[in-house]
Amino acid sequence: MTDIQQRGYAHPDVLVSTEWVAQHLKDPNVRIIESNEDPLLYPSGHIPGAVEVDWTTDLNDQVVRDYLGREGFEALASRIGITRDTTVVFYGDKSNWWATYAFWVFQLFGHTNAKILDGGRKKWVDEGRELVREVPYYPATHYQAPERDDHTLRAFRDEVLEHIKRDGQLVDVRSPMEYTGEKLHMEGYPQEGALRGGHIPGAQSIPWSRAVKEDGTFKTADELRAIYLQEKGLDPQQETIAYCRIGERSSHTWFVLTYLLGFAKVRNYDGSWTEWGNSVGVPIVKGDKPK
Amino acid sequence: MSSYPEKLAQVLEDFSLITTRAERQAYLIELADQFSRVKVAPAVAQPPYDEAHRVPACESDAYVWAQENPDGTLTYAFDVLNPQGLSAMAVAVVLADSVNGAPLEQVASIPSDIVFDLFGKDISMGKGQGLMGIVNMVVYEAKKRLKQA
Structure with a gap:
């Protein structure tokens, strides 16, 4: 039993450790996604193979105060090379503020196969784990998303x-x-x-x-x-x-x-x-x- | 822009020529990498720092010091305690390189929204505020000296 599983959470599988991520860096069914507040962090060094999802440019509509729509989400998912079966693992700065934000937006489109890296970027860095500046390339996918569900997880x-x-x-x-x-x-x-x-x-x-x-x-x-x-x-x-x-x-x-x-x-x-x-x-x- | 300190005007001009986000980020990271040049010397201050030097609203724990030059202008020094505070470090380098020794009247009139000239419009409100806080602290020190004069 891992440390995370011993903490008594209702859904422990939604959290993964830095060690778990380190062991899945080359797993084609896993996509590591960094989401930060500071726009300089990802380009200055990120977990090998990780892609960036930026909260302003990727997740928000650029005109209306709202999130991206179905087509925008499909384009984003295609760009980062994921399918609906891909396990996406979010991490970021500020104890995962923006990682959980991106995670939440992904849930609006029903991508439930999602996890958070416990401790976020800080823990990975503090443990002296590898960071790279090389931006990975993944072949575009054909991702079909449902319409955004604004009723279950979002309040107006x-x-x-x-x-x-x-x-x-x-x-x-x-x-x-x-x-x-x-x-x-x-x-x-x-x-x-x-x-x-x-x-x-x-x-x-x-x-x-x-x-x-x-x-x-x-x-x-x-x-x-x-x-x-x-x-x-x-x-x-x-x-x-x-x-x-x-x-x-x-x-x-x-x-x-x-x-x-x-x-x-x-x-x-x-x-x-x-x-x-x-x-x-x-x-x-x-x-x-x-x- | 003509009332800005000359070097700052040049820096802002350089940034205005940047056309892509990636290019902007690369330039800012290059600046942040030079932060040790503008970091406060141990002879001036050592941690734990006096809270009077802390930048309000900056979550990267940035600090600013201003030391008077013989001609009455100021030389600024900085620290950023969060090792991940690259944006704050980049702003500190830009300011140190462009306002140290500049006429106080010009420094006192620098608007905090030059942060958006450096970073573009797509930074969060919180991040923008923290970075503007660094500019405001620099401006405040110049205003304080002008009042005393």
Whole structure:
């Protein structure tokens, strides 16, 4: 039994270790995908054979605030040389913020054969494992994707409004000061893109980073349950919506709740605070209490 | 652009000629690789650094120091504690190479959005803010000296 399997996760198979990746670098059925916030990291050195999926240029529509559509996803999948049977393994910077974000977008298109490298880029680098600058080439594939499913894993503003009317579970994964509304932006520094500060009524404040350890790997299921269930009182059987500023940090928490703790139904509100904090007439709570 | 420090104007001109993302990234990585040149000397500061020098909003843990030259201009030094903070390192190298010794009035008027001239528009809000924070810190030091003068 591996270390990951011993941590008590609901779906341990969705996480792989650096050693597992090292053993599958030449596996034709596995594609390693790096997704970062810092655009210089992948070209400066990446896991041998890894391709890059960039959150701005690859995953987002370039005009509308939305994700790529079916045809765009098929083109992306073809470019990185995967089929629907390929196991895709995401990793990246920021303890896998963007890796889980890319993972989440892949789930919108039903590519369930997907995993996250536990500890992300940092752990691979810290272990002194090989990085290369050579960009690999894979023959293009013919990938047929279903239409994007926006209902199961994604929440929109009006659905969040309905959710709070029903007293539904919400998790705000931003920093405590963003949650309280104390700071919209650093003094003397640019706006963070929202006119109002605070949080969505009823949201529990659980910064995303509480789910990971110093080395970037995920905490054990018991440690996570102590935070999300015992401390914050979340019910795994209740529908849950996570949000942050633009949906990237909350995709990390979506991953934790869904796969590591086995919550029944979790959706990511990717409009997040940049939409809610700018919307006219939506309710907002300031301070450190959920309501 | 004419009010920018001369060397900075030249750097921005160079970046404006870049046409592809890959070329931009390669150039920025080349700059980041030179970071040791602009890293703060142990005689000026050693870790753990004074928080007053920390760049707000920069998640790569960037720090900025400004030392006065005999002619009243400033020489900047930097550190970036996150070894993966390549973008922050690249910005530090650009700034050190282009504003050290420049007239304070010019440094004080550098807009933080030169970051987008360097990186293009497709960087995240968080990353952009952190990098703009480095520029703002440099600008702030120049403004502070101008006020004191």
